[in-house]
Amino acid sequence: MYGSFSWSANVIGTKKWILYPPGKEERFRTRSTRIQFDPKNQGREGQDFYQVIQTAGQVIFVPSSWHHIVWNLVCPYFLNNSAPLSFASILIFIL
8 A cells, every 4th residue: 555654474484575765666667657667677785775585473664655576485474564654553553
């Protein structure tokens, strides 16, 4: 859900995440203003994107407006949640 934050907890399995900070996803914008990932032009790790390998027992937090791509490397079972970014939802998330 765009405009929201999310988290994902792996119970079992492994996932590979590619995370793009706000603005870095523009390299994928098409003429129709859609964003379409191009693996041949993903940018430079640490400068344009961050890569994370998530294993069992790990939780990842994806901030609002960060575009991301996820691959299931080893069949995962996971829990996740996306929430609209509002003060009330942040309080509920923290409490």
